[in-house]
Amino acid sequence: MGDFNAIAQQFTEFYYNTFDQDRKNLAALYRDNSMLTFETSAIQGVAGIIEKLTSLPFKTVAHKVSTLDAQPSNESGGILVMVTGALLVDEEQRPMNYTQVFQLLPDGSGSYFVFNDAFRLIY
């Protein structure tokens, strides 16, 4: 189970790169049973999640990960990923801090999908 750290790290990099470039492409990471909690709005299903993410009121965004921690969350290979970091949106100069928790589950074909995604701004 040693590689969950690497998976978590790869995932985080991929997730935020995709988010910062074109967040529509995050659709590949979610499934129809995936859940997103963005602040208080809770959404289930890939379509709703992408709609939520693309409707966020900013055009450009850059994430900077400050801490990343991962733990195996179940015996079937789930991974709990906790990220804290900062994001810069549009022309805003002050970074906003956030915490984001993912639960990644294996999709059976050797890769992972985001089962839970809970995002919250902390400053």
Place this chain on the structure above:
Amino acid sequence: MLHQPPPPTGPRASGRLASSRLPSRGGIQKRNTTPARVDKDGDLVMDQAGITGRASGRGRGAAIRGSARTQKSGTSDSLRARTSRPTRTGIDPSAIQKAVLRGMGSSEKSPRGQRSSLRNVRGRGSTRPIDEAWDQITVQGFKQSKAAANPGGGISELIAFLERKATHPDAPETVKIKKSRLEGEALIISVRPEDTPKIERLNNFQFAGATLGIEVSRRKISEPLASNADSETPNTINVLKSVLSRRYSTDAKLLDLSQLGTDPELVNIGMFSTTSRESKFFPALMKICDSIFTTAHAKEEAIVSVSLANNALTTIASVTTLSQTFPALKNLDLSNNQLKNLTALEGWRWKFRKLDQIILTGNPIETEVPTYKDDIVKWYPTLTTLNTIQIRSLEDARAAVKHKLPIPILGPSFRDEAAISETFVKHFFPAYDGDRTALVNGYYDAQSTFSISINLSAPHIAETTSQKPPGWEAYLRKSRNLTKITHPPSRMSRLYTGAESIKDGLATLPVTRHPDIMAEPQKWCVECHTIPGLPDPTGQSSSGVGGLMVMLHGEFAEVDVSTGQSTAIRSFDRTFVLGPGGGVGGIRVACDTLVLRQYGGHDAWRPEVEDSASDPTAQAHHQINVPAGFALSAPGKTEEQVQKEVLAVELSKATGMTLEFSGLCLEQCGWNLEGAAASFGQAKATLPAEAFVTS
């Protein structure tokens, strides 16, 4: 070191450099005050142009300079005349200057420090003797030439022409024009003295169909440079200081820099006679301001407002240093200038982070960019007054600063099942602060995982004291921040798996005290979601069991066990995955990730209130001394009475009124709390002082 030029690599090299730059220089000639010009033309320092009089006959400023002082011998006389001028109007500038220095909170300033700082602003003075050796020649008439229509105004062609014509075919060395600069219709060139006659010969030559007028500005090369610097620098400084003191109002804390162009004292020393002097003037003025104040705080205290009205500014480029010298400025008057658009103000975007008021009336921007106000409000989030009209209250502005997040802050999303998370959180943290071993025994099992990481880059509340923020020594060796810890064995050794390992890990962390979540709920942000499909440790359910994910944000104090005193306060984010199990309340902690960061307060999750003013409960709660037994049921007291007392306490907390007045107010409103709060809002100003609790 503001305008120190790069050291010349030799007369020839710099000559080529100067002429190679010319086209671009011609291209920007209209803008007059670009900062780049200051550097390029830094050799034409204020004092030289002024005192030595060598600039006489140089373009449009010649007459003023000539009358101010044409000869070295006349310097002291004209200086005296100048300083005495304000006296005639009944003002003694030196007294005012002393007063302003006092008023600005400055006691003794080293004159040497000021002098040297100004010298830096001025440029080279005695530091570049090579410049002193150059003659300046005014070339006129080329604007009428055909070449003037060329890109760059034909300047490069003119320079090449002059160099070519001045060089004798048999001469061993070619004539080089060291520097050149445009002043109105004239081009001022600098050459070596031995080349001066050769250039002078070209007077009345035909250049591309125009007759050139060439005039040499005679100067006293023999003048000792040291005395020049010593006599002139303090003079310029004194003039600028006198200007500052005359234009500073101690009471209003206002520095009135309006209509500088017609300031007699500045005009007298030819401050605006050439573009290069003009461009140096404001930075020099700011430099002096900087030298007057020892601390940023003193500056902030002394100068709250600056007026730059009526200065014909087309852009703030020439005065941009204001934002460096007075970053905490509250009021800025830019009225009646020539600012056309937001680009003209761009240099001050995001500057003046405390700006409260800005005046832009009388600028073309009003008609050319009708929407400019929206942008200005965005640029200066603390702004409350624009063009003397209040656009929002200070509270709203403050709120806007806080709420400038593009994603609104919402309240926590807490979707619990059967109060499992609620019970868990209420129980977990007191136990964590008390006996962690018992806690681990109660919630964690052999499959549980725990890890901790430290976020050192999170924003935090600025330290109010000089006390250093607490260090992270106790945590660093455990921090499992995967962006920092890359070595696989370290990563694994920092993940505590199983109750025994977690116990050991937690036992070595500093003793903590978390705020009571019931008493101080505002310090906590707890969110909870259900997550299906957790593995069932008993193996009974192959499809997994339902679990909960609990995310907490909050703070805790580190406690010195021996004294019971708090030694540090930190913020944390913590995520639990809870599942059914054999622990307290039939649950187990499957995962526990903890992130620590420097204390950041708890405003981050305070939901944005639409209109905090209309919601009395959103206002700061007032400290109310509630008599013992008040608002509590007691034998002989009716339930209605208890309810009324509870309402009175509520209203008092919200309004700061005494319990008696709160009771009266509520009685008038039929014991409706909201109605009472509203009528309080209306009557607040008319209430007597005794209606309020004295704080």
